[in-house]
Amino acid sequence: MSGLIDALGDPDTSIREKRAAYSLRRIGDPRAAPRLIEMLGDREDRLRNAAASALVDLDLTEHADAAVTGFIGVLEDRVMRNYDNRGIVQNAVVALGRLRDPRAVPVLLEALSSYHKHVPLEAAAALGKIGDPKAVPHLARTLRYRSGRSSSRSAMAAALGEIGDPSAVTHLLDTLNQERDSAVRAESATALGRLGDVSVIPHQLAALG
Known part of the structure; x- marks a missing residue:
């Protein structure tokens, strides 16, 4: 050695x-x-x-x-x-x-x-x-980039959920409600679940149902 x-x-x-x-x-x-x-x-x-x-x-x-x-x-x-x-x-x-x-x-x-x-x-x-909340605006901006790769944008949503900062809720909800890509939408719903905000549950059900 x-x-x-x-x-x-x-x-x-x-x-x-x-x-x-x-x-x-x-x-x-x-x-x-x-x-x-x-x-x-x-x-x-x-x-x-x-x-x-x-x-x-x-x-x-x-x-x-x-x-x-x-x-x-x-x-x-x-x-x-x-x-x-x-x-x-x-x-x-x-x-x-x-x-x-x-x-x-x-x-x-x-x-x-x-x-x-x-x-x-x-x-x-x-x-x-x-898990630094300072990353949230940057991740959210990349998540909103509609012409970006689905896998990349899904990763941004997952990271927002893992960071767990409440400021990510609005960004994830916007993606959940407006996104056409099912993979990105599903990852956003999962991320919202990690954030633990019960008020978003109706939005999750509506977007995925």
Whole structure:
């Protein structure tokens, strides 16, 4: 194990990537976390991606602060948001959701508008896990975007329900009453149920019945 961790500092890119990062991902030992977090700032894109892929599967409890900072840095780097880097961006978003640190909210809100197919879904899920009410207006705005993907808009509704802030009720009711997409409408009804406002029950029944 110590040999693999030491290999993360090898000057040979191929050794760091193939022999270390991916091997450590399979092993899943959290002792590798500090070195892998450092690799998130590596110049080599494939090494950053290997590190992010390995970290997303590790228990980062003891290294949460450094991991949050590292993953936020990934999402703040404009180069990392292009199409070729969609893998590391998605891994960063997923990891930040698992870490549930409110410091990640600004970069996750920006990720809602990503052109990568799965990134907005993962960003919405991450915001739902963090539960910061400041995300509600942004999620609601994306939910209202009628020409957006059904899966993405359903994810926004689910996140609003998970956050559980009462300010989401109006947005979800509007979607429930005006939306034509049955999947989005169903997820909005479920989200309203999570909010626990009994006054919306007639609207739920009318929209789904």
